[in-house]
Amino acid sequence: MEKEVADSIDSPLEGIFSSSASLYSNLLPREQSSQQPGAHKIGMVLSGGGARGALEVGAMKVILKKIMPDLIIGTSIGSINGAFVASGGTVDELEEIWLHVSRRLLFPRNFSLFFKLFKAESMSKNINLKEILQRVMKKGHFEDCAIPLYINATRLSDGDSIFFNKGNIIDAVMASCAIPPLYPPYSIDGIHYLDGGVSTSNGVKKAVDLGCDTIIVLDSSNTKRMFNFEGIFDVTRHAFHIMFRKSLLNEIARCHDRRIILISCQNVDVAVNDFSRTAELIRLGEKAASEILDDFEF
Secondary structure (H helix, E strand, O other): OOOEEEEOOOOHHHOOOOOOOOOOOOOOOOOHHOOOOOOOOOEEOOOOHHHHHHHHHHHHHHHHHHHHEEEEEEHHHHHHHHHHOOOOOOHHHHHHHHHOOOOHHOOOOOHHHHHHHOOOOOOOOOOOHHHHHHHHHOOOOHHHHHOOEEEEEEEOOOOOOEEEEEEEHHHHHHHHHHOOOOOOEEOOOEEEEEEEEHOOOOHHHHHHHHOEEEEEEEEEOOOOOOOOOOHHHHHHHHHHHHHHHHHHHHHOOOOOOOOEEEEOOOOOOOOOOOOOHHHHHHHHHHHHHHHHHOOOOO
């Protein structure tokens, strides 16, 4: 159940890219949509994926040159990308930030320590992430955003998807990025939240509920693993990708009377904590969006 919180790249990878960008068209002509005649509202939905969120940055470089969305919905790393742009930041600025982010800033150095301390609530505290957000975010509150912004988090007590759209942006982003077991649950007004990708909602249905007739979905997950798994964290993060991807496709399939544009790089095998390939991921995301949108009319 969804609820809204009122207050509160020239590289070896390019050769395997071509089959992973997808376009889902609406099943009904625009004039038959449930939207009122003449209505045209575009939503942009950004997913989770850790370091793979750089793909979204590349895609947005193409998208925002063609069209400015009427609203942005972000989950996990997508909430960071979406919040930065919605609050007035440029994609070029966002790209520069991404190129200077390293694994050691966001991820614990010794994963094995967590598994020795079974009572620990997470592998890492998320202090570094919050400090980064406080330094780079253009606006502090949803009400000040240039583009309406919705951030998806999962309420720990019941698993409900909560879409923040008022109040403190950084708190909402921190809640949306609290992916277990990497980061601890994040508390807002005494309520604990987990990463938005944990719930079954990916933001597509929310965009429909908000009246969007065209929805651009940026999917940075990876379900087509091409190499051997290395340890329990590797298996866990891949399981999250599978869960998120299936949920996303199911949500898209139910939106019969909307035009859905899905931009995805499924065959690019980069781990969620691998920030060493950010530049090439940005270029691949840009290529993915260009292949779909160059001849697309909004």
